[in-house]
Amino acid sequence: MMTGHTSALTSKLSVFPRMGLASLPTPLEAMRRLTAYLGGPRLWVKREDTTGLGFGGNKLRKLDYVLHDAVASKADVLVSGGVVQSNSQRQVAAAAAKLGMECHLAVYHGRVAPPTPEYETSGNALLNRLFGAHLHDVPWTGNRNAAIEELGNRLRAEGRRPYLVPYGVSNPIGAIAYASTIAEIAEQSRGLGIRPVAIVHCTGSAGTQAGLVVGASVAMPETRIIGIDVDAEPERVRADVIAYARAAADLISTDFNEDDVEVVAGHAGPAYGVPHAATIEAIRLAGALEALVVDPVYSGKGLAGLIALVRARRWQSDADVVFVHTGGAPALFAYQGVLGI
Secondary structure (H helix, E strand, O other): OOOHHHHHHHHHHOOOOOOOOEOOOOOEEEOHHHHHHHOOOEEEEEEHHHOEHHHOOHHHHHHHHHHHHHHHOOOOEEEEEEEOOOHHHHHHHHHHHHHOOEEEEEEEEOOOOOOOOOOOOOOHHHHHHHOOOEEEEEEOOOOOOHHHHHHHHHHHHOOOOEEEOOHHHOOHHHHHHHHHHHHHHHHHHHHHOOOOOEEEEEEOOOHHHHHHHHHHHHHOOOOEEEEEEOOOOHHHHHHHHHHHHHHHHHHOOOOOOHHHOEEEOOOOOOOOOOOOHHHHHHHHHHHHHHOOOOOOOOHHHHHHHHHHHHHOOOOOOOOEEEEEEOOOHHHHHHOHHHHOO
């Protein structure tokens, strides 16, 4: 039976329809060996890498809600974008294939210097082609959504009915979708007899953190949401989280406090998409101790940030801390040459 807070959140979210693309709820599992290695606190992992379709990931939970509008509007093509190894693009392409819709992706070049020869063709790039997406190479300008909008306008002029999925599936509805993660964690924690003091995750396009913050404000008010910046742009990330969280809070008629938005800098390495020594250590530890596959762009940097906070003794050794594994395993193959594994 749900607690009052969790029931309130579930009720608020129930008015937003889902497509049923994601396999939910995702598991919440103990990371006992990593906990022992680090000497506490008790670490748990929310397995958003197991959402299913197209190798899963956190974006699929957002797409489950966002794409209901695409189908309702009778769109015939999904349009999105990201860098060559974007996890988000791969999940959009997979969802389009499952829904029987055409998919066009603006593939940004210039944001990340290819770290390996296989970067342009393997991992997520291979899966995008496998799922039948049409790829459009465009230069990175710093504007995350401009090329997506231009591609949508071009298709519209050709008589198509495009639906634009924003970079990272990050918008107010994407944040609403991600608040559902909190409802799951709250119920799973109650079943396990734990009260997490913090939920830690990687943050970049901001919709995931916005949803976690808004959901926690309703169902887990005593749990701190901590985003580990992976873009090396902590101020921009925090501003975007606040904007999406405020809009999402308005949609479900709940309060939102900017002080609840914590973005931790210093764990992104030299730049977005560039793994550094701490990222590679986190990837190795996750694999060797917990058989978890974390990627060098997002979840690996998020885990590196969590490990650093544990080593800095942010929490008591008997506290419970949840790490949100956002997925991204396919990208590991595109970075093989620089990981030393």
